Amino acid sequence: xxxxxxxxxxxxxxxxxxxxxxxxxxxxxxxxxxxxxxxxxxxxxxxxxxxxxxxxxxxxxxxxxxxxxxxxxxxxxxxxxxxxxxxxxxxxxxxxxxxxxxxxxxxxxxxxxxxxxxxxxxxxxxxxxxxxxxxxxxxxxxxxxxxxxxxxxxxxxxxxxxxxxxxxxxxxxxxxxxxxxxxxxxxxxxxxxxxxxxxxxxxxxxxxxxxxxxxxxxxxxxxxxxxxxxxxxxxxxxxxxxxxxxxxxxxxxxxxxxxxxx
Numbered sequence: 001x002x003x004x005x006x007x008x009x010x011x012x013x014x015x016x017x018x019x020x021x022x023x024x025x026x027x028x029x030x031x032x033x034x035x036x037x038x039x040x041x042x043x044x045x046x047x048x049x050x051x052x053x054x055x056x057x058x059x060x061x062x063x064x065x066x067x068x069x070x071x072x073x074x075x076x077x078x079x080x081x082x083x084x085x086x087x088x089x090x091x092x093x094x095x096x097x098x099x100x101x102x103x104x105x106x107x108x109x110x111x112x113x114x115x116x117x118x119x120x121x122x123x124x125x126x127x128x129x130x131x132x133x134x135x136x137x138x139x140x141x142x143x144x145x146x147x148x149x150x151x152x153x154x155x156x157x158x159x160x161x162x163x164x165x166x167x168x169x170x171x172x173x174x175x176x177x178x179x180x181x182x183x184x185x186x187x188x189x190x191x192x193x194x195x196x197x198x199x200x201x202x203x204x205x206x207x208x209x210x211x212x213x214x215x216x217x218x219x220x221x222x223x224x225x226x227x228x229x230x231x232x233x234x235x236x237x238x239x240x241x242x243x244x245x246x247x248x249x250x251x252x253x254x255x256x257x258x259x260x261x262x
Contacts, residue, residue, distance in 0.1 A: 008035035028067035043096035068114020107192035
């Protein structure tokens, strides 16, 4: 079992809702290499738990959702380490969030910058509290938004608002973020989790398999994961056929299959 001091990401369950909390308050909930790995592992756990209907991601406290990638974690890396380890592994973790079979809601209960905004972009819905500010400050530090801040974020929010933040250093308040499409719901300070629970009531009333397939198709339309979606949906179609059952039975019984095209 991982020691408490080594944990950055805490995964808890409220009945059929998973809640992932970033807890690194001494660094404004910054995401370091340990947090990246724990985000990835949390997603794998959720995928393996068929009772989970949705995931909520939030940050501990009320000051920051996440200040982004931890400068202490990447500042001394060689170019090779920065690209191969930091960037690639971050993509693995954030892609895992974006491609979860269940809807993901990000509760932005504090300031959301850099990698924190890139993590929020991997969610299906973003709820911001009224005091929150947003930005992509990487170029001011001599780096880039490396966890899909210029790719997924542009696909989901549009290029105009990303240009304002990433190129011109603009910091948006919550109302500006709502008007720009960066977030979908704005609530008073402290009400983010309550609103998320209300929103997810509707998810519980919808068919799980249909919801999963709809999410995959939307991801494919956004060029999030086209080939995997195609294979998955096609595989599900075949799995419902009598021919599949016959093929498995014939293999097990060591006989020639008698397919009926059904």
